[in-house]
Amino acid sequence: MDIIVCIKQVPNTTNVQIDHETGRLKRDGVESIINPFDEYAVEEGVRIKEKIGAKVTVITMGPPQAEAALREAIAKGADEGVLVSDRAFGGADTLATSYALSTAIKSLGKFDMVICGKQASDGDTAQVGPGIAEMLDIPHVAYVKKAEAADDKTIKVERMMEDGYDLIESALPVLLTVVKEINNPRVASLKGKMAAKKAVIKILDAATIGADALKIGLNGSPTQVMKIFTPPQRTGGEKFTGEAREVAAALVKRLSDLSLI
C-alpha cells in the first residue's frame, strides 16, 4: 500500500508572547514545528504501515527550511520526504495550495491513501485536505477518529460529528483528515533519527510537477487579503485586587446587584 501524508510546517505558537505595543505575536526566536494535527496523520500512516505493510511518503509545500519538518516525520517512521518548493507557489490561498499539492502527489505515481491533519494550527481553515481530494478526484472523509483498512480496496472509518460519530466505508484511494483522538503520536527513535539524517529529500518545483502557472501562487488564488488589522480591544472594566476573600465578595456583590445570582 502507498500512503501519502501531507504536513505543514508552522510556527510553534503554544508559548508565544504577545507584544503589548502592537498587539501582535512576537515572532523572534519562535521555532518551527510540524503542525500538531499533522503529527496524528504521520502516526496513522506509520501505524498502517506497521500493521499491513505500506510505504509512507510525507509531502509538504513550503520554503526550503520546511525540509526540517519532513526529516522529523521520517524520524517518526515515514519512509520518504518530498518538498514542494518554488517562489511561484508564494502567496497561495487554500485553493492554490490544494492544486499544488494534488499536482505534486499525482507526479509521484500510484497511491492508495492520503492522510492530512484536520487543519493547520496557523490558518485553521480545514480546507486544504478536502480540496486536495477534489483535485485528485478521489473521495474524502474529514474528522476521522478511527481508521481500519478492511482490504486493499476499502477502508472503514469513524467520522467525528458534533453529536457523536458516523461509521463510513470508503473505496480506496481515499483522503482522510484526522483528529487528535485517532492515536498518540510516538517520539522519534534513535534509529529513526539516524534514518532522518541520511534521508534524501526529493525537491519538486512548479516546472517538475507540470503545474499550470495560472493555478498556483497568487495567480491561482481566488481569495485576496484586502487588509490586516489589530482588532479593537474591548475596553477594560473594573479591577479587583487584594485578598482572595475580598475580591470574591466584591464580585459576587456586583453580580447580585445585576440579579445574575
Added chain:
Amino acid sequence: MANSIKVLSDKCVGCGQCAGACPFGAISTLERPEQFKLAVIDLNKCAYCGICSQTCKFSAIELKKDASQSSVDKSEYRGVWVYAEQRRGEIAGVVYELLNEGKRLAKQLGTTLSAVLIGDGIKSKAQDLINRGADKVYVCDDPIFIEFQDDPYTSILTQLIKKEKPEIILMGATNIGRSFSSRVAARVRTGLTADCTSLEIDVETRNLQQTRPAFGGNIMATILTPQHRPQMSTVRRKVFKEAKVEEGRKGEIIDCKVDVATLVNRTKFLGFIKDASSNVNVGDADIIVSGGRGVGKSEGFKLLEELAELLGGAVGASRAAVDSDWIPYSRQIGQTGKTVAPKVYIACGISGQIQHTVGMSSSDIIIAINKDASCPMMQTATYALEGDLYEIIPNIAKEIKTIRCND
C-alpha cells in the same frame, strides 16, 4: 509573471515598523555603514500579503502582485444563498443565524435570499426557512441524501450553483459544512473563507468583505474574492444573532430535480453512534465557567465544575487546557472549538489570545480571574480579579452560598 516585493533602499530609514508588522516574521533590519538601517525581506517566508507596505510610513516597500484571473462573468451571478444544513431532519441552529445575516446582505445588494435544503423527506422544513427570512427555498429531496456523505452532497450543490449562479453562499462552519464546502469551492473554482467573524458588502463592486482571525496571531484579516463567483464563506455558530420567526411568511419553494445517475458516491454510510457527553452543550449555557492554561491540572476543573453547578452554568475551556487533556474537546471554546455568547463568561487562568477570544468576545459580561493582571483577558474583562484562582473560586462559591442563605 511573478509576484515581486522589494525595499527601496533610498527611502527606507530602517525604523523596523514593517518587521514588527509582518505576520510571517519575514523582515529583519540590517546595519548599513554611515546610513540608516535597511529592512530586508526573506522571500522564502514572504506571503506577499502587503501589510508591510501598508505599514511603511516612507513608501519604501514596493509590492507588485499578480492578479488572479477568472473567466466568469460576474454580472450573471445574483442572489445570496444559505446552505440549510440538516442532520436527521433537524435544521442546524447556525442556519437560522445565517439567514438573519444573509437577509441583511441581500437587502444591501438589492437581491433575494435563498436557502438550499438537501436531504431525504425534508420538504416539510422549507416553510421554517421561509418563516426565518428566506425568499426562496431550493429543495433537493432524495433517499441518497438521507445521511451526509461528501460525494453526493458536493455534486448536487455544485450542480445547483452552476445552474442558478448565486453571488454569495454562506455555510455553517460545522463538521459537515467544513467538510464539503471546500470540495464545492474547488469544483466550481472559487474562493472560500473559513470561520468569518464579520461580513460586509461593498455595494459598488458587490464584493463580500469577509473578516476572520489570521495567521495564528493577534490580528484580523479582511478577505475578498474579487474575480470569482460565488463568494463562499463559512461562519460558526453564535457569531450572528438568530433570525426571528415570522409565522406564515410568503416564499417560493422550488423542487429541484435530482438525477441520481449524475451523483457519484464512493462512500457508504454504515451507522451513527451517539455520544452521550455531547448532550451537555456548552454553547447553550447562560453562564460559562471556563478554564485555561492557568488551571494547571485536570483536577482543577473539578473546582470550575462546582462553581458552574452552583451558578447553573456549564464548563468550557481554552485550547491549552484541551490540548493538555485536562478536559474533552467538546468543551473547547475559541477558533478551533465552539463560539459562545453567554450572559456571563468566567475566564479562569485564560490569558486571552485572539484564538480564544473570537469564540467568546460577544458574551455580555466577562469575568477574568488571573495572576497576571497584564494579560489581554484581564485588560479587557468587565470584571478583572487579580489573584490565584484556587483561592478566589472557593471564596466566590462561599459568598454565593452566603447570599442565597440570607435571601
